[in-house]
Amino acid sequence: MTTPTPAAAETPGPPDRAGGGPTRRGPARFLKPAAWLVAIAAAAVVVWRRPDVASEAWRAIAGGHQAAHHPADATPPRVASGPWDGAIVVAERAREAMGIRVEPARPQSEPIRLELLGTTEYISDTLTKVRPMFEGRVDKVYVTVGESVRKGDPLIDLYSTELAAAKSVYEIEKIQWLYDKKLLEIRESLLQSKAVSQQLYDETRNNEMKNRREYEVARDKLLVYGLTEQEVEGVESEPGSEKARLTLRSPADGLVIDRDVAVGNLYDENDTLLVVTPLERLWVWGNVFESDLDLVSLGQSWEIRFPFLGYTARGKVEYISNRVDPSSHAVRVRASIPNPEGKLKSDMLVRGLLEIPPVEGRVEVPRTALVVVDGLAYVFVEVEGRPDAYERRDVTVAHEKEDHAVLERGLKAGERVVVVGGLLLQQIYENEEAAAVGAAPGTSEPGRAPAASQSR
DSSP, X not given: OOOOOHHHHHSXXXXXXXXXXXXXXXXXXXXXXXXXXXXXXXXXXXXXXXXXXXXXXXXHHHHHHHHHXXXXXXXXXXXXXXXXXXXXXXXXXXXXXXXXXXXEOEEOOSOEXXXXXXXXXXXXXXXXXXXXXXXXXXXXXXXXXXOXXXXXXXXXXXXXXXXXXXXXXXXXXXXXXXXXXXHHHHHHHHHHTTSSOHHHHXXXXXXXXXXXXXXXXXXXXXXXXXXXXXXXXXXXXXXXGGGGEXXXXXXXXXXXXXXXXXXXXXXXXXXOOEEEEOSSXXXXXXXXEGGGGGGOOTTOEEEEEETTTTEEEEEEOOEEEEEEOTTTOEEEEEEEEEOGGGOOOTTOEEEEEXXXXXXXXXXXXXXXXXXXXXXXXXXXXXXXXXXXXXXXXXXXXXXXXXXXXXXXXXXXXXOEEEEESHHHHHHHHXXXXXXXXXXXXXXXXXXXXXXXXXXX
């Protein structure tokens, strides 16, 4: 028995070129994957550079697939017979799938309630500033900031040599006038009996009139200095040192809100020692932003709430500032309100609702109807007589709340507005607009729609 040679069994023969033996695979095995990668990259470039072409191609593919499976439901593609009129046509099946809901626009019936933040302030027109009318020294101060005072209550004791001199002049002028008055009465009786001449009587009468005027001036000066009628009448009975003293009294009921006086200092008529404000009424200042300024006018009703007191008051807009605050870009408006029992203070935080009456021609729509693109507001309106067509309309928003918006321009009452599904229609609108721009003849600026597709 012969054993085969191992070398002969393991040595392979020459390869069979005709396929009879094993073949070696070269670089050709990588060609198919590379071709697929190139095709995918080319498609990505087309989608990035020409999204409109890619969209049309996809719709053609999807439409053909849908027509193949549902030939009865297939809708023939829209054939462009002219420039796009800006209307979006949505079939009934698509409207149901998109959940589009339409409601008529309503005329504005309720006032706009504009929310304002603000603060209170004492009314500066009614502030009483207590100051001396002459130079003097302060000997005593009876009140401090925050104290309530009644009319006639003592506030400050002053000592002044100028006041003492004025009282002395008053006494002299009074004595002189009383003398001339008595002399005139005597000579008047003598004139009737021809005991004195007419000339002497006339001179006596002129002197009495002159001294009476000087007496009245001296008396009025003391009243201006702050003395009461009773104090003026009692000047003659005052001892020498008391003539230099005066007590300043409160001219009105109110609250002391400012004090700038110290015992022992000298003050004159240019110094304000105390400020007293009445508490019957307060000013309320509110801040209106520039965007809402056109809504505000004098006389509008203003509901003012004090959140920390649970108190509500009502007032009217009495003043609108002509200056915009540079820090907040708001304009201040003012109202005055009663202050029952004086419990309201200055600089308290308030929240207000300014009631702006309805304006003829404005309409209300649900806030969901608004579509905002690049800061501009639009709504989609059902084309009259075509329940499957919608047009985009640019509108001017007068005021916007959580659940509704008041439109000033662009929409009429009764027009049917899309209140649900507006964002989906906006996407379709942009696609249609892009396709119309690409197909429009004579369009020189890319991305610009023809005139027929502009918002109305």
